[in-house]
Amino acid sequence: FLGGRSLPWWLLGVSGMASFVDVGATALVSGILYLLGMKGLWFMWNGHIALLLTFQMIYAAKWMRRSECSTNAEWMVQRFGKGRPGSAARVATAVGALAIAIGFMPFFWRGAGEVLAGFIPIFEGQPNLAAACFFGLIAVYTVSSGFLGVIYTDFFQAFLILFLIIYVAILAFTTGTPEYFAEFAPDGWFSPDP
Numbered sequence: 001f002l003g004g005r006s007l008p009w010w011l012l013g014v015s016g017m018a019s020f021v022d023v024g025a026t027a028l029v030s031g032i033l034y035l036l037g038m039k040g041l042w043f044m045w046n047g048h049i050a051l052l053l054t055f056q057m058i059y060a061a062k063w064m065r066r067s068e069c070s071t072n073a074e075w076m077v078q079r080f081g082k083g084r085p086g087s088a089a090r091v092a093t094a095v096g097a098l099a100i101a102i103g104f105m106p107f108f109w110r111g112a113g114e115v116l117a118g119f120i121p122i123f124e125g126q127p128n129l130a131a132a133c134f135f136g137l138i139a140v141y142t143v144s145s146g147f148l149g150v151i152y153t154d155f156f157q158a159f160l161i162l163f164l165i166i167y168v169a170i171l172a173f174t175t176g177t178p179e180y181f182a183e184f185a186p187d188g189w190f191s192p193d194p
Helices: 009-020 023-046 049-067 072-080 084-119 127-175 178-184
Strands: none
16 A cells, blocks of 8 residues: 555655546636736635645654554554544544545546546537546556556656646747736736735
8 A cells, every 4th residue: 555665755746746636626726817917816825725735744754663653544544542532543544434435426527527528529518428437547547556557657647747837838938928918818817916
């Protein structure tokens, strides 16, 4: 499950970055910027998300690595003991993680389906089919290759993400002009003042 604890730190870091970037959040942030303008750049900081992730990377990851736990549920037993409190915390963590995963699944399904249907001609007008194929592909490679397969796939996806960021940025800067955009932007859209 842990890839024999033999994976280099940089590969795990690249995998974490690629896993953290998803189409749903990209669509959410794009929508917020569209609605709020440059003020929307403050959105992620308002929810203390960046500070939480910093704490997670600096401290929690180190603690979990030293504990030799594989999951957050195991960490609860490590933290609260093997008795009733540890078991209750483990079950609550597992149920909470499952509920969050199930709750986010429609969000990711819709985001992936809409984006893929918009960019891949065979899925045009069929976002549910696009999402089903996408999720099926992910399920097949995850089940067949385990943790190592996911890490190496994330490594490939990181370069794909980087390429797409550069491509979209070039496309955005070459197909429109700031004057054209400013003509349609509402008053105050360019102000970053929160």
